[in-house]
Amino acid sequence: MSSHEELQLIKNGIRTDGRRMDELRPIEAAAGVLQKAEGSAMFRMGNTIAMAGVFGPRRVFPKHQEEAERAILRTRYNMAPFATTERGRPGISRRSQEISMVTRQALKSVLFLDEFPKTAIDVHIEVLQADASTRCCGINAAALALADAGIPMKDLIASCSAGKVQGQVVLDVAGKEDTEGELDLPIAYYPKKKKITLLQMDGIADKQEVKEIIALAVKGCEKIYEAQKAALKKRFALEGLAEV
Amino acid sequence: MSEERKLVIPGDFLGEGHAGSGAYEETAGKVFSKVIGLAEEKGGMHFVIPLSGIYNPKRGDGVVARIQDIIVSKWLVDINSPYEGVLPLSEATEEFIDFTKSDMTKYFNYGDLIFAEILSVTKTKNIQLSMRNRKCRKLRAGRVITVTPAKVPRIIGKQGSMVEMIKDITNTQIVVGQNGIVWVKGDNDDIAIEAVLEIERKSHVSGLTDHIKSMLEKKMKSSGREFKPSKARESEGNEQNQEFQHDEGVEFNEA
Numbered sequence: 001m002s003s004h005e006e007l008q009l010i011k012n013g014i015r016t017d018g019r020r021m022d023e024l025r026p027i028e029a030a031a032g033v034l035q036k037a038e039g040s041a042m043f044r045m046g047n048t049i050a051m052a053g054v055f056g057p058r059r060v061f062p063k064h065q066e067e068a069e070r071a072i073l074r075t076r077y078n079m080a081p082f083a084t085t086e087r088g089r090p091g092i093s094r095r096s097q098e099i100s101m102v103t104r105q106a107l108k109s110v111l112f113l114d115e116f117p118k119t120a121i122d123v124h125i126e127v128l129q130a131d132a133s134t135r136c137c138g139i140n141a142a143a144l145a146l147a148d149a150g151i152p153m154k155d156l157i158a159s160c161s162a163g164k165v166q167g168q169v170v171l172d173v174a175g176k177e178d179t180e181g182e183l184d185l186p187i188a189y190y191p192k193k194k195k196i197t198l199l200q201m202d203g204i205a206d207k208q209e210v211k212e213i214i215a216l217a218v219k220g221c222e223k224i225y226e227a228q229k230a231a232l233k234k235r236f237a238l239e240g241l242a243e244v
Numbered sequence: 245m246s247e248e249r250k251l252v253i254p255g256d257f258l259g260e261g262h263a264g265s266g267a268y269e270e271t272a273g274k275v276f277s278k279v280i281g282l283a284e285e286k287g288g289m290h291f292v293i294p295l296s297g298i299y300n301p302k303r304g305d306g307v308v309a310r311i312q313d314i315i316v317s318k319w320l321v322d323i324n325s326p327y328e329g330v331l332p333l334s335e336a337t338e339e340f341i342d343f344t345k346s347d348m349t350k351y352f353n354y355g356d357l358i359f360a361e362i363l364s365v366t367k368t369k370n371i372q373l374s375m376r377n378r379k380c381r382k383l384r385a386g387r388v389i390t391v392t393p394a395k396v397p398r399i400i401g402k403q404g405s406m407v408e409m410i411k412d413i414t415n416t417q418i419v420v421g422q423n424g425i426v427w428v429k430g431d432n433d434d435i436a437i438e439a440v441l442e443i444e445r446k447s448h449v450s451g452l453t454d455h456i457k458s459m460l461e462k463k464m465k466s467s468g469r470e471f472k473p474s475k476a477r478e479s480e481g482n483e484q485n486q487e488f489q490h491d492e493g494v495e496f497n498e499a
Contacts, residue, residue: 038298057298057326068368110254112268112278116300117368119326147254150297150394152278154268155255192255192276232253236280236295 009165009177016176017046024160024172024220029140029231031148039149041231043141045160046174047131052141054149057119071116075104075123077138083130099135100125106139106159106188106198112152121151132178133161136186139198144228148235154190156232157197158225161186162217164205169212171220185213189221249282249293258283258290266292299325299393299423301362301371306379308388308421311356317343319352321360324390324423327369331360335374357383357427359419383419386429389437391444393424398447399440406453410439413460435463 009016019025025046034040037053044050060066077099081090103125113121123145125138139159146153163173164183173184183203187196196214205213252258256277263269267290268278277283281294301307301323309329313320319336321329333343336351352358359381363374374380391399399420400407411418416430418440428436439456446452 039296059326116326147280148296150279150281150294152266152268153254154276154278156253229253232280233251236251236253 009180010168010170015165015170017174019172021168022171022216022219024223025174027224027227029144029227031144031231031235037145037149039145039147039151041141041144041148043137043144045133045137045140045172047129048134048137048174049127049129050134050137050141051126051128052138052145053124053126054142054145054151055122055124056149057116057121057151060118060120065120066118069117070113071119071121073104073108073111073113073121073123075100075107075125075142077103077125077127077135079127079130079134083127083134099138102198102200103135103139103142107142107146107157109195109197110143110154110157110190111146112154115152121146121149132174132184133172133186135198136160136188139188140224140228144231147232155192156225156228157188158191158221158228159186159188159198160217160220160224162213162220164203164209164213169209169216171216183209183213185210185217187214187217187221189218189225191222191225194218249284251281252277252283252292253280254278256283258292259285261285261288261290264289264291266294293397294394296392296394299323301325301327301329301365301369301423303362303365305362305422306377307360307362307373307423308383308419308425308427309358309360309373309423311352311354311358313354314348317348319348321358321373323362323371323373324393324421324425327371329360329362329371329373331358331373331375335363335372335376337375352382357386357388359383359421359427383427383429386417386427387433387437389426389428389440391424391426391440393422395444395447396420396422396424398452399426399443401453406443406456409453409457410436410460413457413464414439432464432469435460435467435469438463 028044031041033042034053039054042051057071077096081088123142125142127134136159143157161173162171162185163181165177165181183205185201188198190197258275260273261275263275266279267275269275275290277292279292279294281292284291307323309321309323311319312322317333319331321331323329360373360375361377363372365371407418414432414436416428416433416436419427426440439460
């Protein structure tokens with residue numbers, strides 16, 4: 001445990017990668033990056049890169065999954081074997097199944113699934129490069145891809161994490177902070193309604209700290225929401241300008 | 245219809261009033277967009293014309309469809325959407341057909357292409373087609389291409405101006421379905437198809453009609469094909485193409 005002290009993740013209010021406590025990693029977002037998908041997006045937060053593709057609404061196979069009054073949302077989160085420094089085992093894991101499920105639940109609340117009864121909307125999230133907060137990055141990309149696919153939705157979903165490192169509350173946990181820090185708390189946020197659609201926590205903190213961390217994560221989500229909106233508008237800006 | 249249209253994304257505030265297609269009402273008359281598209285307002289109703297997405301069938305749409313199956317007295321038809329269209333015998337022809345005595349493939353066989361009108365769409369998306377409109381018919385021979393359904397209004401143009409121009413210059417028959425399937429027949433179909441794909445690619449460019457016109461004329465000349473200058477052939481028996489009108493406010497054929 002003494003190695004924690006030696007690592008010195010925070011020095012004079014500056015973190016290992018030169019960020020302040022409430023600063024996000026550099027964000028890059030783009031929509032419409034895949035040809036064959038109805039909608040797609042790429043989202044990058046520092047060294048974490050996720051791609052999402054949306055297929056459908058399309059017919060449901062196997063048919064017993066079909067619902068008569070609404071579309072079903074299926075999500076698949078997958079981390080590429082080359083995404084981490086040590087090669088990961090390809091295929092479905094307990095972790096990826098869990099993240100697929102929480103992603104689905106995080107996105108579901110903004111979608112008008114009843115507009116496409118008897119269909120399935122498939123969201124595939126592929127993490128190409130992992131450096132903490134991959135599920136947040138995946139959700140951000142997925143929300144963009146869903147909007148790009150023309151799926152009716154109330155709002156976008158923004159997601160980011162906050163945590164506790166050496167007793168201090170930090171935004172957007174990355175790299176060493178994730179593995180050596182005390183706490184990591186990813187959230188997904190529904191900006192229009194100011195509601196949280198995903199909240200997970202890995203670590204120990206008291207009530208006051210958790211409140212602080214959530215408040216900081218929400219602030220981060222609002223910044224991410226702006227980046228998402230800009231990316232979507234950029235994708236369609238040319239078409240919007242066309243005189244019809 | 246050249247009032248200014250604003251690009252909106254899901255969650256954008258459109259104004260007070262009522263929600264039309266592509267919009268939703270949150271609390272007390274506040275209307276927001278639910279798709280990415282171009283916002284429009286007509287008498288307190290807010291609409292968003294989507295810029296992407298699959299084909300969602302609507303009553304009154306004209307679609308290019310393919311016969312998939314025959315079940316008792318109905319044809320099951322692929323309309324390029326997650327839902328299957330149903331064409332009952334009674335809606336298929338004017339004449340009386342006794343399906344117990346006659347072979348239904350005589351009228352429409354498996355794989356046949358038709359231009360049909362969507363008669364009704366239920367809440368659970370049971371789609372009924374009709375061939376009773378005089379514009380509806382079987383499409384024999386020709387070539388078929390698929391485009392993004394959201395771009396169909398650009399291909400048709402104002403009151404069908406774009407597609408009429410392509411037909412005029414290339415001397416082809418073209419039928420554009422609202423479902424994004426385009427049927428082309430004629431000697432210069434290759435050039436017509438190129439033009440349609442060019443519209444799909446450059447749907448955002450302003451002055452598209454002129455661009456397509458010069459492109460077509462250049463292509464026709466360079467490949468040494470005969471064509472009449474656009475004014476010469478007014479009253480020739482060009483096939484139908486104006487799309488069906490919608491009951492609800494938005495007219496897709498004008499966009």
